[in-house]
Amino acid sequence: MSDTSIGRLAGSEFVGTTIVMLGGPGLMVIAGDEIGPLGVAIGFGASIAIAIGVIGAVANPMFSLALWFSRGIGGRELLSDWVGQFLGGIFGAALVFGMNDTTRFTNGVNGWDPGRLDEGVDIGVNLSGYSDLGVVLAAELTISTIVVIVLLSAITEQRSSGAAAAFTGLAYAVGTLFLLGISGAGMNPARSLGAAVFADTDPNALTRVWAFIVIPVVAAFMGTFVWLMIDDATVDDTVFDDTFVDDLTDAVTGDAD
Numbered sequence: 001m002s003d004t005s006i007g008r009l010a011g012s013e014f015v016g017t018t019i020v021m022l023g024g025p026g027l028m029v030i031a032g033d034e035i036g037p038l039g040v041a042i043g044f045g046a047s048i049a050i051a052i053g054v055i056g057a058v059a060n061p062m063f064s065l066a067l068w069f070s071r072g073i074g075g076r077e078l079l080s081d082w083v084g085q086f087l088g089g090i091f092g093a094a095l096v097f098g099m100n101d102t103t104r105f106t107n108g109v110n111g112w113d114p115g116r117l118d119e120g121v122d123i124g125v126n127l128s129g130y131s132d133l134g135v136v137l138a139a140e141l142t143i144s145t146i147v148v149i150v151l152l153s154a155i156t157e158q159r160s161s162g163a164a165a166a167f168t169g170l171a172y173a174v175g176t177l178f179l180l181g182i183s184g185a186g187m188n189p190a191r192s193l194g195a196a197v198f199a200d201t202d203p204n205a206l207t208r209v210w211a212f213i214v215i216p217v218v219a220a221f222m223g224t225f226v227w228l229m230i231d232d233a234t235v236d237d238t239v240f241d242d243t244f245v246d247d248l249t250d251a252v253t254g255d256a257d
Contacts, residue, residue: 006080013064013084014091016050016057017190021092023047024176024185025108025195029096032107037180044185045173053165058151060188061085062216066148069224070238072155089194097198104200110184110192111201111208112136129181133211136183140215141222143175144187148223149230156231186212187219 024044051059064081112133150171154164179185192212196205
């Protein structure tokens with residue numbers, strides 16, 4: 001693959017992720033009170049569908065990782081995707097910051113409820129509007145894994161890129177609606193990091209962003225393997241061929257090379 005094509009991949013991911021930042025966190029910051037959770041969820045889903053179906057980007061490092069696991073893209077494509085996605089996430093958040101009268105925002109970010117005052121006393125009251133860390137981790141992992149399964153299945157089962165974009169966008173919208181009141185709806189490390197950079201929250205959103213980077217990595221792995229269970233593809237068709245994962249699968253299924 002040429003350097004030019006790699007640059008174009010990064011550029012499309014940059015544009016696509018910027019659109020997601022405007023259609024997701026941007027709506028939450030600028031018009032969240034007017035459009036409500038359903039409107040925000042539609043914004044997230046529609047922006048993902050536009051990024052995939054029109055821009056030719058997946059606009060999510062979790063999606064790119066899952067595609068690399070399934071050998072849908074190569075290693076250089078994965079790295080170029082990530083560069084474009086994280087830069088797009090930060091740039092998109094900067095645009096939202098500017099549209100918000102250069103005021104750092106308190107919504108549109110991800111987090112969990114600490115359940116305690118600054119002095120460290122647990123008062124048993126939800127202070128942030130988010131759920132506890134354990135609930136956030138479990139919910140983000142479950143929903144993100146499902147969305148990854150939908151993405152991979154839509155790509156392999158649907159001939160039209162528009163159909164794949166629509167199904168993935170719809171799954172993302174439903175997932176967003178489910179997660180908004182739990183964690184602020186992460187499912188996208190670039191989105192979470194970009195919003196955290198320009199957030200004004202206590203605790204600082206940047207100290208919480210690790211969870212919304214780690215969980216999508218795990219979800220990409222889990223989603224790939226659940227997809228293999230329902231698809232004609234096998235471990236041999238993934239990057240895990242000739243690894244301990246392949247050996248473990250052969251031992252469980254009784255197959256041998």
